[in-house]
Each structure stands twice: as structure tokens, then as C-alpha cells.
Amino acid sequence: MLEEASCPCGSEKSYAQCCGVFHQGGGASTPELLMRSRYTAFVKGNIRYLQETWHPSTRPPLDLDGNPEWVKLQILESWQRNTKGYVHFRAFYQEQGVLQMMEEKSKFVYENGCWFYVEPENLKL
Numbered sequence: 001m002l003e004e005a006s007c008p009c010g011s012e013k014s015y016a017q018c019c020g021v022f023h024q025g026g027g028a029s030t031p032e033l034l035m036r037s038r039y040t041a042f043v044k045g046n047i048r049y050l051q052e053t054w055h056p057s058t059r060p061p062l063d064l065d066g067n068p069e070w071v072k073l074q075i076l077e078s079w080q081r082n083t084k085g086y087v088h089f090r091a092f093y094q095e096q097g098v099l100q101m102m103e104e105k106s107k108f109v110y111e112n113g114c115w116f117y118v119e120p121e122n123l124k125l
């Protein structure tokens with residue numbers, strides 16, 4: 001069971017020392033750190049951060065009206081080379097009391113000194 005002070009992304013650190021750093025404007029240095037901080041932004045309803053870290057070419061109009069109650073994040077694999085990266089993850093959430101899971105392999109790109117989320121990759125490679 002997680003202590004209240006630990007970061008929602010599942011790291012051992014506190015929010016302030018983990019995803020909070022990125023939410024305050026410190027750029028995430030790897031796709032995995034960005035993925036974690038974006039998950040935590042969903043948990044905290046931080047739309048501004050989600051928009052800022054979503055690549056302009058794929059960014060949808062964003063609202064969190066249907067944002068479920070997020071339970072935990074599980075990183076299965078992350079990978080980066082030069083300006084491209086991928087993170088394969090599972091995110092668990094509660095909907096009407098039922099535990100649900102989404103699984104995605106997300107594509108990230110490094111541009112102008114920052115990592116951006118681009119889009120999900122098809123899992124059937």
C-alpha cells in the first residue's frame with residue numbers, strides 16, 4: 001500500500017521530489033519520466049501539463065470530464081534512441097467500482113529541448 005506522500009506514478013519518492021518537479025517546469029529528461037509525470041497529471045487533473053507535453057501535431061482539445069479514478073501505473077518497457085522514444089505501460093483505474101486497465105505503447109519525440117507525447121502505437125506489430 002502506498003503512503004500518502006508517495007508519488008502517484010508509483011516511484012518510491014514523494015510527489016514533490018518526483019513528478020512534481022516536472023509539473024513545476026523542470027523538463028523530463030527521458031520518455032519514461034515524461035510518461036510517469038503525465039500519468040500523475042491525469043491523477044491530479046493537471047490539464048495544462050498534459051497539453052504542454054502533448055506534441056502540437058497530435059494534441060486534441062483536452063478536457064478531463066470523463067477522467068476516471070486512476071489507481072496505478074505499471075511501466076512494462078521504455079526505450080529511447082536519439083530523438084525518439086517509446087513507453088509500453090499499463091494504467092489501472094476504477095470505473096463505477098470496477099477495476100479496469102488500459103495498455104498502450106506510446107510514442108515520444110524530443111524537440112526543442114523537450115520530450116513530447118505523440119500518439120499510441122499499434123500494439124500488434
Ligand SMILES: [Zn+2]
Nearest residue numbers: 007009018019
Ligand atoms: Zn512520479
